[in-house]
Amino acid sequence: MQMxxxxxxxxxxxxxxxxPGIFAxxxxxxxxxxxKNSIWPLxxxxxxxxxxxxxxxxxxxxxGRFGAERLSFSPxxxxxxxxxxxxxKKMGPVIQQVYIQMAEPRWVIAVGACASSGGIFDSYSxxxxxxxxxxxxxxxxxxxxxxxxxxxxxxxxxxxxGNEALRRRYSDEYMELLAGYGILK
Amino acid sequence: xxNSFIIDKLYKAFGQDILKxxxxxxxxxxxxxxxxxxxxxxxxxEDLQLQFGFLTDLCGIHYPDRGLPLGVIxxxxxxxxxxxxxxxxxxxxxxxKVATVTDLFATAxxxxxxxxxxxxxxFEGHPxxxxxxxxxxxxxxxxxxxxxxxxxxxxxxxxRFFGR
Numbered sequence: 001m002q003m004x005x006x007x008x009x010x011x012x013x014x015x016x017x018x019x020p021g022i023f024a025x026x027x028x029x030x031x032x033x034x035x036k037n038s039i040w041p042l043x044x045x046x047x048x049x050x051x052x053x054x055x056x057x058x059x060x061x062x063x064g065r066f067g068a069e070r071l072s073f074s075p076x077x078x079x080x081x082x083x084x085x086x087x088x089k090k091m092g093p094v095i096q097q098v099y100i101q102m103a104e105p106r107w108v109i110a111v112g113a114c115a116s117s118g119g120i121f122d123s124y125s126x127x128x129x130x131x132x133x134x135x136x137x138x139x140x141x142x143x144x145x146x147x148x149x150x151x152x153x154x155x156x157x158x159x160x161x162g163n164e165a166l167r168r169r170y171s172d173e174y175m176e177l178l179a180g181y182g183i184l185k
Numbered sequence: 186x187x188n189s190f191i192i193d194k195l196y197k198a199f200g201q202d203i204l205k206x207x208x209x210x211x212x213x214x215x216x217x218x219x220x221x222x223x224x225x226x227x228x229x230x231e232d233l234q235l236q237f238g239f240l241t242d243l244c245g246i247h248y249p250d251r252g253l254p255l256g257v258i259x260x261x262x263x264x265x266x267x268x269x270x271x272x273x274x275x276x277x278x279x280x281x282k283v284a285t286v287t288d289l290f291a292t293a294x295x296x297x298x299x300x301x302x303x304x305x306x307x308f309e310g311h312p313x314x315x316x317x318x319x320x321x322x323x324x325x326x327x328x329x330x331x332x333x334x335x336x337x338x339x340x341x342x343x344x345r346f347f348g349r
Binding site for chain 2: 089090122124125
């Protein structure tokens with residue numbers, strides 16, 4: 001049978017002290033490891049980039065193998081707001097409301113040219129980038145970006161999640177960032 | 186129902202208010218003086234031989250280099266005889282007021298709101314004339330040919346990439 005040790009890619013353990021039956025490391029590394037491998041995305045798919053996201057979640061490209069198997073359309077239960085598609089100016093306050101309703105810790109990824117900067121739609125009705133209304137962590141350029149690029153952006157979000165300080169969401173800089181967008185805590 | 190039949194009835198009823206008749210384009214199209222537009226549409230709807238009871242479309246247009254630049258275009262349809270007709274009316278930019286047809290056709294409600302949203306044409310008698318597709322704080326009318334196509338509130342564009 002071919003079921004021997006095999007060449008699976010396992011997640012590397014963080015730095016720490018190993019002893020028989022014991023592994024000691026800092027709390028933020030463990031929490032970061034756990035969080036980054038179980039990100040629950042909220043797919044805010046508006047247009048064409050949403051179709052690329054559907055392909056990314058499909059079996060061929062499979063975002064689920066990175067832990068994002070459980071999508072949630074409820075912001076309360078989601079970690080990552082994936083904005084994929086053109087956002088009109090009328091939709092801006094709606095996106096801000098969805099972001100406000102997300103529970104900490106939360107991250108935002110802007111997939112595609114329209115979400116990052118308005119894309120080719122430089123007109124009176126399109127919001128020129130969602131970072132006009134919410135803070136964004138990762139931008140994935142492309143029109144639309146291929147699933148491999150969306151996965152690359154997701155991996156960058158995983159790096160951010162894994163390396164985040166535990167008290168970041170209570171820090172002054174974060175409060176100032178939110179206040180800059182008019183999101184009061 | 187022939188075009189000539191409709192034209193005859195219209196001229197008998199409204200005479201000099203029918204300004205320009207055009208039978209060469211795809212459907213019968215004519216221009217009406219703007220004070221009479223409500224009566225003309227009502228006549229077309231309620232006359233027993235014409236019976237144009239379906240408002241297909243109501244939209245605005247802006248020709249910036251004409252004497253009467255703003256216009257409202259109506260498309261009426263007689264469903265029993267499959268006959269369509271196009272009615273146009275033109276008004277000035279300084280006094281962009283037209284009578285509403287929401288009392289005749291309920292669909293005109295949102296269509297007139299869209300025309301107001303994009304051209305600034307005010308429909309007198311409309312129950313709820315406010316913007317429908319754009320954000321409510323927008324202070325200009327986008328489809329008038331007075332504004333650049335690009336977003337005027339944007340401040341980070343590099344002129345080198347945009348041919349300026």
